[in-house]
Every structure is written in structure tokens, then in C-alpha cells.
Amino acid sequence: MTLEEKVKTIICETLNRGAEEVTPAADFNNDLGADSLDLAELVMKIEDEFGSMIDGSIPEEDTANLKSLGAIVEYLKSKGVADEL
Amino acid sequence: MSTAIVTGSARGIGRAICEKLAKDGVENIVVCDVKAEWCEETVEAVKALGANAVAMEINVAEGASIDAGVEAIIKQFGAIDICVNNAGITRDGLLMRMTEEDWDSVLDINLKGAFLMTKAVSRHMLRARKGSIVNIASVVGLMGNAGQCNYSASKGGLVALTKSAARELGARGVRVNAVAPGFIKSKMTDVLTEDVKNRMLSAIPMGKFGEVEDVANAVAFLASDAAAYVTGQVISVNGGMLMP
Incomplete structure (x- = not known):
């Protein structure tokens, strides 16, 4: 499974959206109707899944930029997570 | 399967809450206090009631201690359904003479402890889409009390924390939700002078002090599905001492 597929699965589950809606650029707030609690939950799940690869938790100041599937994938890559899981 | 964690439950109100939850059928009760060995009596009492109980050493003023404890509970029981933030201390004194340390230690344990605990358990409750958190506030958090600026501020803060988190x-x-006990017979109130006790008694319409079980009953209600549509509320258990 690729990193993008894995993250996409987590987003679909958390935001209760279909795979076709969660495109790399779809904005969680504006396009996918997520509220702040959804985003907090999403960050939690990303931390749970990738915590061991990125030093545990995602700093609060970084979370503001995690607005789309693409942004999360880029962020995780920048922290050293590989493309192929 | 249901699992509850009760902070500060080695004795007093905390122990009564553990016992009441066990009687009501909560299967796993995590008894926690600053020292694990202090929890033994409560653990035995809960086991005698047929529930499973484990002692856990948690210092609620330290986030790392709470996180480690909560992780251990999740690992052992898979979920936390009920969290009762009961741990609390007093460091009474008149405002003019209250030290910064007296202020900080009371706020750290009574208020910051509940925040850290709520933060840690809510993570798991959010995922499960269910859970009940009950904070033990106090009548003095609603009405104030001379000599308890630190304690009353921490308890008033707990009420506000309860509402925002809800x-x-x-x-x-x-x-x-929160429960705001009035004057309850316990170690914390045993130390008061007869004079103070008599003065307080005269302000209580029911003419008597409360028992730890009275508080536990209100907590058990809020923790249960009987209170499924109740959130952000403060139930006063005070014999009528204050009617907000």
C-alpha cells in the first residue's frame, strides 16, 4: 500500500466520505465539510498510525497546514515516511 | 464490558464512587492515587462487590504520568467508558497569607489534573463515540469561601472546564458533567474545628452533613446511561446549602 492510499483510507473513515471525494487537493474544511473536532480526530489518527515513524506527535503549529490529503502526504514525507509502506 | 477510572480514589469520596460503580455493574474499576499501595483497600472493597479492580499510580499534576496510566488501561481493558476526576487537595489560608506554592499545588492537582485527564481519555472516548466524564467540583466553587481562594478557584474552574468540554x-x-458536593463527612472535612462545623451546619436546610455515598450516587447517575441526554450540567449535592 502506498502512503497516499493509507492516509486516504484514514481520511475517508474519519470524515465519513467516499474515496472519490477525497482527492489530493480537496480541502477538509471547504470541500469535505470537516469541523475542527473532525480535524483534531484526524490528526490523532495520523499520529496513531505514523507516530512511530515521525517522533510521536505532530506539533500543534504544524497541524494548521494539514488541510488536504496532499498536504498530509507531503508533511509525512518531509518527516521521513516512505512512499511505499 | 465497561471500564471506569476514578482519580484520588484511595479513600473518601473517591472510594465511595468506586464502590457505587461496582454495585451498579461497571465491570472494571481502575483505582488511582499518588501511591499505588494506598489504593489497596479500595481495590479489595471493589473486588468484594464482584467487580474487577486494579490499582494504578497516577500523579494527576503530571501529564506524562496520566498518559502512561491511560495507555496502560487501554492496553489492558481496550476502552475507558467512565472517567471521574475526583483527585483534589486543600491548602487553606487567608488570601493575604496564601503562598504562591499553596495556590499552584491546589490548582495543579484539582484543575490542571482534570484537564490533563480529560484530554487523555477523550481521545479514546471520541473514537468510541461514547463516554462519560464526571468532575467533582464543590459548593465553594459556586459560592466562594473565605480561606479557600485557591480551592474555590480550582473548583469554579472545574465547572467551567466541564461546560466547555461538554x-x-x-x-x-x-x-x-460535574457534581458539586456541599459539606461531606470525610478526611478533608474532619480537620475543621467544631466552631466552623457548627457554623456550616446552620447554613444547611437539611440540618446535617452529607455522606460520601450521597456524592457517589449522583456521580453514578451521571456516569450511567440513565443520564444519556445530560451534559454540561452541575448537580449539587449539598443538603440545600446553596440553591443556584
Whole structure:
């Protein structure tokens, strides 16, 4: 499974959206109707899944930029997570 | 399967809450206090009631201690359904003479402890889409009390924390409520002078002090499905001492 597929699965589950809606650029707030609690939950799940690869938790100041599937994938890559899981 | 964690439950109100939850059928009760060995009596009492009990050493003023404890509970029981933030201390003194340390230690344990605990358990409750958090406030957090600026501020803060957390978590099925005990017979109130006790008694319409079980009953209600549509509320258990 690729990193993008894995993250996409987590987003679909958390935001209760279909795979076709969660495109790399779809904005969680504006396009996918997520509220702040959804985003907090999403960050939690990303931390749970990738915590061991990125030093545990995602700093609060970084979370503001995690607005789309693409942004999360880029962020995780920048922290050293590989493309192929 | 249901699992509850009660902080500060080695004795007093905390122990009564553990026993009441066990009687009501909560299967796993995590008894926690600053020292694990202090919890033994409560653990035995809960086991005698037929529930499973484990002692856990948690210092609620330290986030790392709470996180480690909560992780251990999740690992052992898979979920936390009920969290009762009961741990509390007093460092009474008149405002003019109250030290910064007296202020900090009371706020750290009574208020910051509940925040850290709520933060840690809400993570798991959010995911499960259910959970009940009950904070033990106090009548003095609602009406103030000379000699308890630190304690009353921490308890008033708990009421506000309860309401804000209830607003944040409500949409996910997680309820947050508080119980505000009045004058309850316990180690914390045993130390008061007869004079103070008599003065307080005269302000209580029911003419008597409360028992730890009276508080436990209100907590058990809020923790249970009987209170499924109750969140952000403060139930006073004070014999009529204050009627907000």
C-alpha cells in the first residue's frame, strides 16, 4: 500500500466520505465539510498510525497546514515516511 | 464490558464512587492515587462487590504520568467508558497569607489534573463515540469561601472546564458533567474545628452533613446511561446549602 492510499483510507473513515471525494487537493474544511473536532480526530489518527515513524506527535503549529490529503502526504514525507509502506 | 477510572480514589469520596460503580455493574474499576499501595483497600472493597479492580499510580499534576496510566488501561481493558476526576487537595489560608506554592499545588492537582485527564481519555472516548466524564467540583466553587481562594478557584474552574468540554465533545456522544458536593463527612472535612462545623451546619436546610455515598450516587447517575441526554450540567449535592 502506498502512503497516499493509507492516509486516504484514514481520511475517508474519519470524515465519513467516499474515496472519490477525497482527492489530493480537496480541502477538509471547504470541500469535505470537516469541523475542527473532525480535524483534531484526524490528526490523532495520523499520529496513531505514523507516530512511530515521525517522533510521536505532530506539533500543534504544524497541524494548521494539514488541510488536504496532499498536504498530509507531503508533511509525512518531509518527516521521513516512505512512499511505499 | 465497561471500564471506569476514578482519580484520588484511595479513600473518601473517591472510594465511595468506586464502590457505587461496582454495585451498579461497571465491570472494571481502575483505582488511582499518588501511591499505588494506598489504593489497596479500595481495590479489595471493589473486588468484594464482584467487580474487577486494579490499582494504578497516577500523579494527576503530571501529564506524562496520566498518559502512561491511560495507555496502560487501554492496553489492558481496550476502552475507558467512565472517567471521574475526583483527585483534589486543600491548602487553606487567608488570601493575604496564601503562598504562591499553596495556590499552584491546589490548582495543579484539582484543575490542571482534570484537564490533563480529560484530554487523555477523550481521545479514546471520541473514537468510541461514547463516554462519560464526571468532575467533582464543590459548593465553594459556586459560592466562594473565605480561606479557600485557591480551592474555590480550582473548583469554579472545574465547572467551567466541564461546560466547555461538554460543548466540544457533545457531538461525538461524549458527555461531561460535574457534581458539586456541599459539606461531606470525610478526611478533608474532619480537620475543621467544631466552631466552623457548627457554623456550616446552620447554613444547611437539611440540618446535617452529607455522606460520601450521597456524592457517589449522583456521580453514578451521571456516569450511567440513565443520564444519556445530560451534559454540561452541575448537580449539587449539598443538603440545600446553596440553591443556584
